[in-house]
Amino acid sequence: MEKNISSPARDLEFLSNREISNQITNLKHRLSDSLMILGHHYQRDEVIKFSDKRGDSFGLSKIAAQSSARYIVFCGVHFMAETADIVTDEDQKVFIPDVTAGCFLADCADIKDVKSVWAELNRITSDIIPISYINSSVELKEFCSRNEGTICTSSIADKAMEWAFERGEKIFFLPDQNLGKNTAHLKMGIPQDQIVLWDISKKQGGLTEKEIKKAKVILWNGFCDVHAKFSFQTADELRQKYPDIKLIAHPECSFELCSKVDQMGSTAQIIQALDNSPANQKWGIATEKRLVNRLQKEYQNLDIYFIDDYQPVCKTMSQITNVHLLHQLQELAEEREVNQIIVPEDKQKYAGLAINRMLKLK
Numbered sequence: 001m002e003k004n005i006s007s008p009a010r011d012l013e014f015l016s017n018r019e020i021s022n023q024i025t026n027l028k029h030r031l032s033d034s035l036m037i038l039g040h041h042y043q044r045d046e047v048i049k050f051s052d053k054r055g056d057s058f059g060l061s062k063i064a065a066q067s068s069a070r071y072i073v074f075c076g077v078h079f080m081a082e083t084a085d086i087v088t089d090e091d092q093k094v095f096i097p098d099v100t101a102g103c104f105l106a107d108c109a110d111i112k113d114v115k116s117v118w119a120e121l122n123r124i125t126s127d128i129i130p131i132s133y134i135n136s137s138v139e140l141k142e143f144c145s146r147n148e149g150t151i152c153t154s155s156i157a158d159k160a161m162e163w164a165f166e167r168g169e170k171i172f173f174l175p176d177q178n179l180g181k182n183t184a185h186l187k188m189g190i191p192q193d194q195i196v197l198w199d200i201s202k203k204q205g206g207l208t209e210k211e212i213k214k215a216k217v218i219l220w221n222g223f224c225d226v227h228a229k230f231s232f233q234t235a236d237e238l239r240q241k242y243p244d245i246k247l248i249a250h251p252e253c254s255f256e257l258c259s260k261v262d263q264m265g266s267t268a269q270i271i272q273a274l275d276n277s278p279a280n281q282k283w284g285i286a287t288e289k290r291l292v293n294r295l296q297k298e299y300q301n302l303d304i305y306f307i308d309d310y311q312p313v314c315k316t317m318s319q320i321t322n323v324h325l326l327h328q329l330q331e332l333a334e335e336r337e338v339n340q341i342i343v344p345e346d347k348q349k350y351a352g353l354a355i356n357r358m359l360k361l362k
């Protein structure tokens with residue numbers, strides 16, 4: 001739920017970048033310790049340069065929870081701000097400079113559809129444990145919690161699956177089909193004929209009862225429109241051109257691509273791989289363009305290539321500009337708490353339980 005939605009006035013759009021930067025710097029100084037700005041790795045440079053911390057979605061939420069800042073300004077997308085609100089103290093308030101910045105992947109799983117498919121699945125088979133990727137709405141996290149399931153980050157999706165198989169026969173994995181299949185088959189070794197995709201547009205998901213009963217993993221058909229588009233052909237071309245290159249892909253990329261790379265990795269794991277890399281190593285990376293551009297600048301001792309020419313940006317993350325950030329800080333400096341993300345208490349309780357369950361998997 002968003003409280004006091006507010007957008008920048010038009011006159012802010014006419015300020016020069018230098019003036020915007022000066023004003024943000026002054027406001028940060030004025031708000032001092034009461035403010036923490038968090039910047040997701042995929043954020044625009046003009047925004048991330050003002051972040052006190054940058055990182056992935058859950059890493060940033062944990063940083064917010066450990067801080068004593070009263071105002072957390074989350075420069076990411078909506079579900080990330082929700083997660084931060086769940087894990088922070090009652091006296092901390094979480095804001096997103098543009099409340100309409102959603103996530104394509106999280107929006108793939110409408111909770112009404114999920115509940116109706118869940119009922120259908122349970123009519124056909126039993127002993128199913130739901131797992132949701134953390135890139136999902138608070139309603140989906142609550143659903144998993146209420147149905148004895150859990151949530152996971154991309155780096156511990158395999159641990160979440162192991163946990164689930166200790167408790168049930170089958171997994172219902174949402175919302176990202178690619179993370180689900182890449183984890184189930186490439187990491188867990190589950191045969192492909194026991195991993196099925198529930199196509200929401202078809203009757204009974206386009207599956208027979210026999211297929212559903214045989215399946216170990218049932219995937220929701222969501223995907224990230226940034227990562228799913230990387231092509232495996234470019235991975236082949238890079239490998240041919242540079243036989244010693246190491247290829248690493250985010251597990252939200254397609255199964256075809258992830259089957260070909262040397263390593264799958266979350267944003268944190270990609271950065272760690274570069275940290276541990278020998279100098280002059282060539283790397284091909286498949287993840288969001290802004291992060292890869294930044295890594296190319298920061299790791300000058302490595303040769304870093306995109307595993308594609310299309311170099312995708314996360315469009316919704318891009319909605320937050322330095323103008324939005326300036327507007328947010330101006331309002332907070334005047335004690336006007338606009339664009340606050342508040343997760344209602346009942347959802348907070350159940351989604352919080354799912355997050356705690358996930359933390360125990362680590």
Ligand code: SF4
Nearest residue numbers: 103104105224226314
């Ligand atoms: S990159 Fe994909 S999963 Fe991440 S916020 Fe953007 S749309 Fe969502």
